[in-house]
Amino acid sequence: MPSITYQNKKYTCRPNETVLEVLLRNRISIPFSCKKGVCHVCVMHCQHGQPSVLSQQGLEATVKEKNHFKPCQCIPISDMEIEPHLVKKRSAPTKIKKAKTDYPPPDPEMWEAMEQGVLLSKILTTFYDAVFDDVILKPYFIGVTKMRLIEKVYSFHYQMFTGENVFFGERPRSSHHWMVISDEIFEHRQQLMEKSLKRHQLAPHLIKRWLDYEALYRNDIIKDKPIKKILFGEEVPLEGFEPLVMEFSSLCDSCQGEISVGDTVHYHTRMGTVYCLECMEQ
Secondary structure, three states, X not given: OOEEEEOOEEEEOOOOOOHHXXXXXXXXXXXXXXXXXXXXXXXXXXXXXXXXXXXXXXXXXXXXXXXXXXXXXXXXXXXXXXEEOOOOOOOOOOOOOOOOOOOOOOOXXXXXXXXXXXXXXXXXXXXXXXXXXXXXXXXXXXXXXXXXXXXHHHHHHHHHHXXXXXXXXXXXXXXXXXXOOOXXXXXXXXXXXXXXXXHOOOOHHHHHHHHHHHHOXXXXXXXXXXXXXXXXOEEEOOOOEEEEEOOOOEEOOOOOOEEOOOOEEEEEOOOOOEEEHXXXXX
């Protein structure tokens, strides 16, 4: 099988395993976000070897010429020696209106148009059906239960439109803290939302107001790298593994071997994937 050399250490690949999966299995933390080749956060440089064609799709020509590639999309066909891709800092960051940290004033007209929540539920269902089928957005929701997501967003909008204290979930900054989202991806998301609102025949002035509400949190969502998340006064790791004693049986996300209750595994702090000790030691 092909091998990956990174920071002077060699790692053997498994069948159909991507470069990113090889690194994660060996407890090597590198920046990544969507795992589907959309965000380009995990781009690396191949010093020796040839990246797959798929792993370079969507990259600029000058980047391809320098043998850069997306490890989340690269299943090696031969030995590769790789290194991090150093990105220059933005010279002129996009200026965005500062996001509000509290809710806007209640909007009785909007809530009446939402038919006391009936239409709100229909709009969100239509929107997230589109999101979960969208090639750009669906990678951010892998492993997420659609209905549970709709329920959370429903409660958020319920409180925003009525002022009632019904939402107890994470605010946009915390819930999106690991997602690397560009202006283009945010605008694409807004276009899907606008289509959903129009499909349910919301009045034009209310469509504009809805999108303006969401724009209040734009600065919390758009970013070129993950941000720290603080939970109960402690920083939650963005990446990395922690040992975990299993309280229920499962399967290893690498070899698909059975993991029994009481087994110790390595747990990825963001993705929630688990790896048996045998996989992590190979």
